[in-house]
Amino acid sequence: MANTPSAKKAARKIERRTAINKARRTRVRTHLRKVEEAIASGDQSAANDALKTAQPELMRAVTKGVFHRNLAARKISRLNARIKALSA
Template identity: 85%
Template structure:
């Protein structure tokens, strides 16, 4: 347990930030799940629209420090490749 007032404040700040990051991570995962389901169904137009909604959310999470830039770029790239593979 924190003893000093600054340590107590830091604990409060960490708890608040953790809740925000958890919500943001959950939101991104929801968008990703929508893309995955559209890909699994084989519907390219639905996959494209879901992907266009998911991509800004992923990048927003990067700017907020929830995800690493390279991890987000890798996810976007792989999802886009899978959507393009539906066409063939």
């Protein structure tokens, strides 16, 4: 356990940050799950709409340091490819 006042404060800050990051990660996963469900149902327009709402959420998580930018780009790219494949 932290002994010095600065270490105690750091522990409090980390705890707050962790809660915020956890909420962000959960929100992103929820949006991604909605896109996955729309793709699974085969509804291309619903999948496009879901991706349009998920994309800014994912990129916001990147700017806040929750996800790496390459991970976000890869996920968006792969989801986009799967949505395009629905029309074929």
